[in-house]
Amino acid sequence: MERFDSLIYLGNPLTEWIIALAYIVGSVFVARLVYRIFTKIFKKFTASTESELDDLIVDSIQEPISLAFILLGFYLGYSHLTFTLSGEVIYQIFSVAAVLDITWLAARLLDAAISNLVKRISKGSDGAMINQIAPVLKKVVKAGVWILGMITAMNNVGFQVGPILAGAGIGGLAMAMAAKDFVANIFGGITVFVDKPFTVGDRIKVSGIDGTVLEIGIRSTRIITLEGRTVTIPNHQFTDSVVENVTAEPSRKVKIALGLTYDTPPEKVQLAVNILRDIVGENPDTENDFTVWFSSFGDFSLNVSCTYYIKKTGHWANTPGEINMSILEKFNAEKLDFAFPTQTIITESANP
Numbered sequence: 001m002e003r004f005d006s007l008i009y010l011g012n013p014l015t016e017w018i019i020a021l022a023y024i025v026g027s028v029f030v031a032r033l034v035y036r037i038f039t040k041i042f043k044k045f046t047a048s049t050e051s052e053l054d055d056l057i058v059d060s061i062q063e064p065i066s067l068a069f070i071l072l073g074f075y076l077g078y079s080h081l082t083f084t085l086s087g088e089v090i091y092q093i094f095s096v097a098a099v100l101d102i103t104w105l106a107a108r109l110l111d112a113a114i115s116n117l118v119k120r121i122s123k124g125s126d127g128a129m130i131n132q133i134a135p136v137l138k139k140v141v142k143a144g145v146w147i148l149g150m151i152t153a154m155n156n157v158g159f160q161v162g163p164i165l166a167g168a169g170i171g172g173l174a175m176a177m178a179a180k181d182f183v184a185n186i187f188g189g190i191t192v193f194v195d196k197p198f199t200v201g202d203r204i205k206v207s208g209i210d211g212t213v214l215e216i217g218i219r220s221t222r223i224i225t226l227e228g229r230t231v232t233i234p235n236h237q238f239t240d241s242v243v244e245n246v247t248a249e250p251s252r253k254v255k256i257a258l259g260l261t262y263d264t265p266p267e268k269v270q271l272a273v274n275i276l277r278d279i280v281g282e283n284p285d286t287e288n289d290f291t292v293w294f295s296s297f298g299d300f301s302l303n304v305s306c307t308y309y310i311k312k313t314g315h316w317a318n319t320p321g322e323i324n325m326s327i328l329e330k331f332n333a334e335k336l337d338f339a340f341p342t343q344t345i346i347t348e349s350a351n352p
Helices: 014-047 053-079 087-124 130-156 161-178 178-196 264-284 320-334
Strands: 203-206 211-218 220-225 230-232 244-247 251-260 292-299 304-313 336-348
Touching: 014 053, 053 087, 087 130, 178 211, 178 220, 178 230, 211 230, 251 264, 251 320, 264 292, 264 304, 264 320, 304 320
Parallel strands: none
Antiparallel strands: 203 211, 203 244, 211 220, 220 230, 251 304, 251 336, 292 304
């Protein structure tokens, strides 16, 4: 042993170099062993459980913990050596490496937790919106964790982070002012996801635009109007404007005013009322709550009126079209003559 101690390399005996190398090699061996234990034992155990969160946690901590053993081995190995260079610099490097490894571990754990939460939420509801928000949320959380980790690492090596944070705050404020519309749209999208004033496929009215929702994005929402044109609406308008969900109404109210000529006998007027009542009542897309009556003596016609409601499952245009066609066919068959005006009014009001 004295023979090895007499051999000096870079100011350290050969025995100390051998011990330092043993720590380093041993740490690599232990790190690989730990990695295999996670792969062969922990992952198999978590795969047998119903929860998916434990699988994500084990997968997230496997690599950072293995790296921690390697860093520990390098640190212990270096501790047995003495260099003319100030050891404080080397210890600061190890401190930064340790903080970054812990930051990596925290970022992976948070990413796993968010992924599990998003998957659970998307199972119980419409996942289109949350699946678009999730990548942005994970990036923001990761960025926040890494920024905190970098600040801690810089503080450990003696950097003055106060002026840096002040400059970053001023720069961030300037960027926030420049990107305020983008941020407003992001929060608008989150509001739509949380409050759910409408979903994909609903017909809505907002800011004078009337159409069906095609896609709800994180920044904007696409709507196809009644004219068949696709309109992209920034999401902040859904927080700044009144949104009317037409699809959410329980039924659509329809009014019919039929004018018969004055030479129509009373029994024919009653026949017209009965025919109209039968047509509306037999249509599968109308509610049971409807009214048909001889309403008035008009200037040029005997007026028969009807008010009925289209079910939520019925089409707002096809159902009145079918009813009107049946009225035309049966009135012509009974030789009931129309006088003008005759009209059908489809309103946006729901059945109370």
